[in-house]
Amino acid sequence: MSDAIQCVIRDELARVLASSDFDASERNRRFLRHVVEETLAGRGERIKAYSIATLVFGRGEDFDAMKDSIVRIEAGRLRRALDNYYLKHGGADIRISIPKGSYVPTFQRQGAPAAAADPPANGARALQEYAPRILVEPLDLDGDTGVYPLIARTLTRQVIAALTRFTELFVYGLDTSEQAHRAPAPAAGAAELQIDYRLSGTVTIAKHALIAEILMRREGDGRFIWAQSFEREMEVGRDPSDIVGLCAEIAGHVARIVALRDGIVDSQARILVGSDPRHFAGYQKLLDFQDYWRTLDKDRFDPLRRDLEAAIAAEPGFAAAHACLSMLYTNAGRFGYDVGNSCAEPLERALDLAREAIRLAPSSSRAYHARALAEWFLGRRDECLQSLKAARALNPNDPELMAEMGFRLAARKDWESGVPLLEEAYARSPLLTGQYRMGLFLYHFAHGRHEQALDELRAVDALSIAHVHLAAAAALAALGRKDEAHQRLARAEQLAPGVFARLREDLAFRQFHPDLIAAIAQALASLDPEQSDPVRPNKLRRI
Incomplete structure (x- = not known):
């Protein structure tokens, strides 16, 4: 940005702050001056709720935007004050505004489209450039x-x-x-x-x-x-x-x-594939992720992971891509996928990506969802549930978050809390990905309703995941349908060799309640008369 344009912007800032028509508190006048000066200095990427709270509003270093909404509230008041000012002073040469969803101001010449002073140093684009x-x-x-x-x-x-x-x-x-x-x-x-x-x-x-x-x-x-x-x-x-x-x-x-x-x-974005404007390009990555997440198709995993890695390299501020990539790395950790040299510990990489997504977009429920998944498989159950609560507080209208919470609670045998969440999630959104029905499978299986458990599994459209077949084998074995159970167990072994041998360890890693692990293990052990406990691999018959 040229020095001449910066002078024009500073002159406009001085006029706004000096005007009696600018109905803003002294605190919000400092707020406006701070964000404008930071942007003109090329530090727009540093303008976050935390920096405003601590540098402008005098909050302490322990400020948490999730618990204290002062910046969001005052930003709304500041936007209204600016809007009201320019309703009375429509002939200004340049207009200062703060777009909703950001604290970085834009500077618009009269008759010209609004634009930020400069793109952030990391090359990230504003949300409205790659979202509907x-x-x-x-x-x-x-x-x-x-x-x-x-x-x-x-x-x-x-x-x-x-x-x-x-x-x-x-x-x-x-x-x-x-x-x-x-x-x-x-x-x-x-x-x-x-x-x-x-x-x-x-x-x-x-x-x-x-x-x-x-x-x-x-x-x-x-x-x-x-x-x-x-x-x-x-x-x-x-x-x-x-x-x-x-x-x-x-x-x-x-x-x-x-x-x-x-x-x-x-659905509209899918129709427009190939002909949509540039700002839909990033959104298409999210649609690709949703297609994968619905079925957890292993063949889609690595191409999508590479695409999302490229997306965040090109768009470092693309918070949703960070969150989706985090969820992919969590899947790499929980399903044992090979991610080459991209990272040493997929679950730690997943957690880092989720934290970055939250930093970039503190109000993104998907970012907290991603963090919750990484925390769950890292053994941090309480932290996971807190992250899911935060995600649901940010977006109570998303049934997937409701289902995720229900599934995690069901895995811990908290039927009273988990099952109603799962049932309501699928009532709200019948086409929601079936993977969360595994929580309802566990509920019915634990109570001896094995036919109902199988009915829930039929809606889990994730047949490339060994654990779906393991669950089916356990229910079929409990029903005495051993030929079908053997077929399912053979398919599970084909998808994840040795999964039966490490059954208890694997289910414990997935944070299943010990009672559920014991019930599933007992049902599967009945498939082999010589085996009473699948935890002892040396006595297992290979299927």
């Missing part, structure tokens, strides 16, 4: 507007908040939504904002119901790709907090349909 971009238009209010005059705005805000929790999307904030809606030339505003999808709709207050009709339009060709009506019973005079709860329920449903893995956005 969604604008939620303010929902229109129909019906009796005097009863709940703010309900449409409340639902709009809730939809934006619910979508924002899926951090692999770029969702414009409420202020941007309202300003774009008020703009005299919507088409020009859309081009400036670079919108891919636009959500719109109507909220109707009927006699005893709240009805929301939501539509989703693809901005490139104007085609409507999804529409749905949501109706909830509502009594007139209901407590306002209950109304907010109804809006949150509808918003969560909208978010799951639109943003869930293999939801509307993912």
Whole structure:
């Protein structure tokens, strides 16, 4: 950035800070000055919640953004103050703004698209450059507007908040939504904002119901790709907090349909493969990961690992790619895959990648999911469950996180907590990857319901994983169907030679409860009349 442009930006910063129309606290004025000066100095990559909290807000070195949301809250106030200022001073030569999802300011010349001062030193691109971009238009209010005059705005805000929790999307904030809606030339505003999808709709207050009709339009060709009506019973005079709860329920449903893995956005991205704009290129890597994660197909593992390694080398700030790569290295550790010279300890590499993903994107639930998996297989069960709780707090609308938590609890025989989570996850998302049904298999197997256990296994579409066949062999053996059990055990040995011999050690590594290990081992031992305990490999018959 030239010295002349830096002078123009500093002059604009001085005008904003000196103006009585800039309605911001002294703390937020320091906040703005700090982030602008850091960016102009070429240190934009250092602008994080931690640095702002400690250097601007006076927080101690033990500041934790997960526990203390001061930076996020004050950033929202600062954005609104800037937006309100520029509504009154629209003729400024250059405009300072702080995009939602970042604390790094952008500087926009009048009539020119917004741009960051300089790309970060590590070459990372902003999220909106490689993720689908969604604008939620303010929902229109129909019906009796005097009863709940703010309900449409409340639902709009809730939809934006619910979508924002899926951090692999770029969702414009409420202020941007309202300003774009008020703009005299919507088409020009859309081009400036670079919108891919636009959500719109109507909220109707009927006699005893709240009805929301939501539509989703693809901005490139104007085609409507999804529409749905949501109706909830509502009594007139209901407590306002209950109304907010109804809006949150509808918003969560909208978010799951639109943003869930293999939801509307993912399906559209798959359709656009080969013709989509540059910013979708990184998102395609995430779709490739989801295809792998659904079946855990071993043949897909190494090509995908190499692709994601290349992705993070090219885009060091691509947090989601770090998280997906972490989950691949966890699989390398738990399934014994060869990763060549890429690292000495796959699980430690997985943990490092997950930590980096969290550093890059502290609000990414996938990053915490990745950390939880690495922690589980490193034997850190309590830490894993805490990471999963953090992930679910960041995105309670993601059924996969619910299922992951349920599976881990089921593996420890915590049926009361784990089974309801698994059942609700699959009720919310019937097409969710079947691998978590292993938790329901364990539940039924432990209670002697072996046919029901087999039914759960049939939905586990991961036939290249030896442990699926081991589980089936145990259930079949318990049912006395020994020929079928032998076939499954033979397949498990083919996929992972020696897996039967190291059964107890292997299941302990997977953090199964000792009672579950004993029950599975006993069932499999019945396949060989000379073998009472599969832990003793010297007496095993090779199948």
